[in-house]
């Protein structure tokens with residue numbers, strides 16, 4: 001990544017770790033433009049994530065995420081809250097890291113289940129046993145999320161605490177890049 005005053009910050013991590021909620025607030029604090037990959041894709045496609053999964057399928061959605069990363073936003077000044085599966089595609093962590101800083105938000109399967117169980121807008125969790133599905137997906141995805149520049153625990157911490165931690169870590173990473 002080239003040295004930039006306000007490098008892009010990509011928030012990655014599993015569904016329900018708080019990427020969208022935390023990202024919006026961090027963007028406000030840091031003067032970054034807030035982009036949510038799911039919202040950007042919904043707007044571009046004119047339908048919801050659930051409708052995209054139902055009508056086009058998951059593989060098509062992953063191609064839309066890749067196209068978003070490659071050409072859907074400028075290369076500095078953005079905070080991008082990524083959909084949970086975006087960073088998992090082969091080569092994607094390296095691509096994100098070439099475009100900015102990448103931070104992972106981390107939570108346990110149980111915590112994720114509690115945060116997502118009352119929502120029906122995540123098609124991958126609309127199954128008979130969502131907790132088992134979360135555990136299965138986490139086992140595959142965790143090693144990939146851990147390749148981020150920085151991993152931030154969210155369990156047992158308020159949104160405000162996580163926001164403050166992300167802001168501190170972003171400032172620190174930017175100041176170290178300037179040296």
Ligand SMILES: Nc1ncnc2c1ncn2[C@@H]1O[C@H](COP(=O)(O)OP(=O)(O)O)[C@@H](O)[C@H]1O
Nearest residue numbers: 014015016017018019020021115154157158159
């Ligand atoms: N640190 C936290 N503590 C408690 N609840 C949280 C925390 N972070 C996020 N949440 C809640 O979890 C749910 C999922 O958050 P969201 O930002 O949509 O996650 P993601 O974008 O990673 O899927 C929301 O209801 C949000 O308010």
Ligand SMILES: O=C(O)C1=C[C@@H](OP(=O)(O)O)[C@@H](O)[C@H](O)C1
Nearest residue numbers: 014015016038083084085122123
């Ligand atoms: O983990 C995933 O594969 C997905 C995560 C979702 O975003 P959030 O992580 O913001 O819930 C959304 O992109 C889609 O339902 C698929």
Ligand SMILES: [Mg+2]
Nearest residue numbers: 019020081083
């Ligand atoms: Mg989200």
